[in-house]
Amino acid sequence: MKKQVITGLNSLIVLGSLLLIWRLLIWALAIPKFMLPTPWAVAEAATERSSSLLASVRITGEAAACGLFASVIVGVLIALIFAQWRWIRRMFYPYTILLQTVPIIAIAPLILMWLGPGIVSVMVIAFIMCLAPIIANTTQGLISVEHNLIDLFLMHNAKPAEILWKLRLPHAIPSFFTGVRIASGLSVIGAIIGELFAGSTRVGEGGLGYAIQYASSQVETDYLFALVFAASALGFAFFFIIMFLEWYFLHNWHESARPAEND
Amino acid sequence: MSHDRGVPHIEFRGVGKRYGAARPVLEDIDIIVRKGEFVSIIGPSGCGKSTILKLVAGLIPVTSGTVLVDGMTPVNAREIVSFIFQDPTLLPWRTVAHNIGLALELDHSPRDARPRRIEALLELVGLKDVERSYPRQLSGGMKMRVSIARALASKPRILLMDEPFAALDEMSRDRLNEELLRLREEHKWTVLFVTHSVAEAVFLSDRIIVLAPFPGRVATEIDVSLPFPRDTELRASSALDDSIAVVSKALRGAHAL
Numbered sequence: 102m103k104k105q106v107i108t109g110l111n112s113l114i115v116l117g118s119l120l121l122i123w124r125l126l127i128w129a130l131a132i133p134k135f136m137l138p139t140p141w142a143v144a145e146a147a148t149e150r151s152s153s154l155l156a157s158v159r160i161t162g163e164a165a166a167c168g169l170f171a172s173v174i175v176g177v178l179i180a181l182i183f184a185q186w187r188w189i190r191r192m193f194y195p196y197t198i199l200l201q202t203v204p205i206i207a208i209a210p211l212i213l214m215w216l217g218p219g220i221v222s223v224m225v226i227a228f229i230m231c232l233a234p235i236i237a238n239t240t241q242g243l244i245s246v247e248h249n250l251i252d253l254f255l256m257h258n259a260k261p262a263e264i265l266w267k268l269r270l271p272h273a274i275p276s277f278f279t280g281v282r283i284a285s286g287l288s289v290i291g292a293i294i295g296e297l298f299a300g301s302t303r304v305g306e307g308g309l310g311y312a313i314q315y316a317s318s319q320v321e322t323d324y325l326f327a328l329v330f331a332a333s334a335l336g337f338a339f340f341f342i343i344m345f346l347e348w349y350f351l352h353n354w355h356e357s358a359r360p361a362e363n364d
Numbered sequence: 365m366s367h368d369r370g371v372p373h374i375e376f377r378g379v380g381k382r383y384g385a386a387r388p389v390l391e392d393i394d395i396i397v398r399k400g401e402f403v404s405i406i407g408p409s410g411c412g413k414s415t416i417l418k419l420v421a422g423l424i425p426v427t428s429g430t431v432l433v434d435g436m437t438p439v440n441a442r443e444i445v446s447f448i449f450q451d452p453t454l455l456p457w458r459t460v461a462h463n464i465g466l467a468l469e470l471d472h473s474p475r476d477a478r479p480r481r482i483e484a485l486l487e488l489v490g491l492k493d494v495e496r497s498y499p500r501q502l503s504g505g506m507k508m509r510v511s512i513a514r515a516l517a518s519k520p521r522i523l524l525m526d527e528p529f530a531a532l533d534e535m536s537r538d539r540l541n542e543e544l545l546r547l548r549e550e551h552k553w554t555v556l557f558v559t560h561s562v563a564e565a566v567f568l569s570d571r572i573i574v575l576a577p578f579p580g581r582v583a584t585e586i587d588v589s590l591p592f593p594r595d596t597e598l599r600a601s602s603a604l605d606d607s608i609a610v611v612s613k614a615l616r617g618a619h620a621l
Contacts, residue, residue, distance in 0.1 A: 249449045252423050256447050257470035257518070267466070271457045354457045354498045 138323035147327035153312070154324075158331050161292045161308035164220055165339065168227025169288040173281060175228075176235030183236070184243035184269060185261070194240075201233035205291060209298045223295035223308065230291030231284035238280030242273030275355050278347040285339040293332060309335070372432075373399045373522060373554040374420055379429035381415055389415050391579040393429070402548065402555045404565035404572045406611070408619055412580030413558040417524045420556060421447050433522065446520035450527045452507035454499040460510050461486065461495040467517035485513040488547070505536035512540075516547075525557045529564070538599070541567055545594055562615060566607045567594060574611070576618040583618035586611055 120140045127137055134142065147154055179197075183190040209226050216222040246269055254264050296310025307315070309332045316325040374397040382388040389412040397403045405413050418424045419431050422438030433441035454463045461482050468478045486492050489509040499507055508528060515523065529537040541564060548555065559565050565572050569588050576583040588607055590598065598604050 247451075247453070249451060249453045250455075252418075252421070252447065253449070253453050254470065255423060256421060256442055256445065257467065258442055259470050263470065267469070268455070271455070274457075354500060356500065 135320050135322050138326060142323040143326040143330070146321070146323035147330075150324060150327075154327060154331055157307065157309045157312045157328065158335055160220075161289065161296065161310065161332070162335055162338075164223040164295065164308060165227050165288040165292040165335070168224045168291060169231050169281075169284055169339070171224070171228045172231035172235055172284060172288075176232050176280070176284075177239055177277070179236050180239035180243055180273075181265075183240045184273075185265070190240070190244075197233055197236045200229070201237075205230055205294055209294055212295075213298050218299045220299075222299050223292050223310075226295035227288045227291035230287040230294075234283040234287070235277070235280040238276045238283070239273055242276030243269045245276075246272050275351060278343065278351070282340065282343045282347065285343045286336050289332065289336040289339055371399045372396045373401070373434060374556060375430075375432040376416075376419075377430045377432075379419065379431055380427045381412065381419065381424070382427050388427070388579040390419075391581050393580070393582060395573060395582065397554055397556055399554055400552050402557065402568055402570045404557045404559055404569040405575060406559055406562060406565050406572060406615060407575030407580070407583070408577050408615075410580075411575035411577040411618075413575060414526050415580070417447070417526050417556060417558055420522075420524055421445060441522075443518075444521040446515035446518055446523055448511055448515045448523065448525045448528045450530055452499070452504075452511040454507055454510055454514075456499050459496050459498055460491055460502070463499065463510055464514045464517055467514045471518055481517065485517055488516070489513040489543075503536075504532050505540065508532065508536075508540060512544075516551075521553060523553045523555045523557075525555065527558055527560060530560060537564070538596075542595060544568065545592070549593060562611050563604075563608055566590070566604065566611055567598070572611055574614045574618045584614050586614055 123137075123140055126132065127139055138146075183194065205226060208229065212225055212229075213222050216225060250268060250272075251264065254268055259267075292308065293310040293313070296308040297314055299311070309328055313325060313328050313332075316322075316328060374395070376393045376395040379390060379393040380388055381390040393416070395403075395416075405416060407413055415424070419426055420433055420438055422433075422440075422442060431438055434444055438445075455466065458466065464482050464485050465478055468481060473481070482495075486495050489512055491506065491509055491513065494502060494506065499510070502510070511528070529540055532540070545568065555568075557565070557568060566588055572586045572588060574583045574586065575581065590603055590607060
């Protein structure tokens with residue numbers, strides 16, 4: 102407990118130092134406001150325009166959450182198929198890696214062309230970003246079951262469905278969560294990239310990506326900074342929620358989900 | 365000697381096994397294990413000890429010859445066979461009680477009878493206090509007890525044990541050896557036990573089969589004439605040492621074959 106307090110204090114000290122360096126840099130190098138606003142100006146912009154800032158966070162958050170959720174459903178289904186049929190896995194697995202390496206920034210305009218601007222395109226872009234890590238990690242978890250355990254089930258004449266349900270699925274939960282954790286950060290990035298291209302259906306309203314673009318075109322650097330911090334906070338919130346779920350489901354039995362006790 | 369009379373429970377007739385085009389792992393194996401017998405298989409690594417157990421379990425097919433278990437093919441005989449692996453093979457997401465219950469679930473045993481059965485098995489292997497613990501909270505010896513309890517849950521007639529105590533410290537190993545014999549007095553299983561340890565094989569077995577490697581074949585069989593029940597007292601006796609010496613010599617001979 103005491104150790105955690107100290108760790109928390111240390112993080113706060115780092116934050117304070119960074120803000121101080123930021124402020125000192127502006128002063129020492131005489132950086133103009135439109136290039137780099139002071140921390141105080143950023144905080145002011147954020148509070149003054151808090152309602153539109155929060156609206157942007159909500160819009161992006163919803164799109165990212167929907168994309169992430171859809172990719173969890175689709176990704177797990179694909180992973181199940183990959184795990185059950187080796188030949189399908191051999192055939193299609195390389196393409197899931199392709200999914201990961203293709204730059205989303207290059208497909209985003211295509212998706213907008215096909216689906217039109219709006220939240221659906223943004224969700225789809227977030228979905229595509231999230232899919233690969235979920236498929237890869239969940240598949241790995243499903244197929245990496247120790248051979249003796251399979252033999253144990255076979256000794257009881259277990260059916261494939263029983264092996265899947267009682268052995269492969271629970272065994273895959275830790276790696277599934279690893280995939281979702283990676284995807285949670287990507288979902289926010291994907292949604293913001295989508296919004297950069299998708300713009301807004303209503304003037305002056307839109308997600309973080311749209312607002313970032315708008316603020317930069319208006320040289321509202323202080324608000325732009327506020328948006329960037331809000332985007333990071335949103336990504337962090339996603340990550341934190343997934344970490345919590347992971348802990349909740351795994352802390353009883355899995356080492357990775359438990360706090361280190363001896364260091 | 366008991367095995368001169370009893371009914372064959374496990375029978376290998378001219379069994380050969382090879383994986384793909386590689387050189388054979390087992391060649392021309394003839395083994396008979398009679399009902400109620402405790403037979404250990406020892407031999408240098410590469411002699412196919414574990415392969416023999418997997419053949420009895422029907423987890424892999426023979427390349428030539430026949431394996432009969434209780435007069436049936438190994439796959440058909442699985443209902444009366446339990447396999448105990450070298451590692452405890454517990455499911456880390458299940459508590460001790462639920463790990464034991466897994467065997468009952470997979471055997472589709474009546475649901476309402478399960479809790480009492482699990483209770484009895486926990487009692488049997490001395491794990492009543494940790495029934496709600498997860499495997500990661502247990503010592504190696506306790507995990508092995510859970511594994512044994514789970515194997516016994518199916519009420520097997522035949523136990524196949526693949527170096528089950530190899531990873532344990534000597535004290536836990538000796539204790540579990542003695543408990544295994546005590547349980548066997550009661551349940552009269554037929555046991556086929558693979559081990560690296562001559563002392564363990566001698567302490568446990570009615571008979572020891574010594575295998576020679578490359579390809580695996582039976583070098584010799586040795587009857588262990590020490591009287592049952594065997595316990596801590598026997599461990600200190602010179603009769604045990606004599607038997608160990610005989611088997612060690614045979615094992616060295618098998619190396620040279």
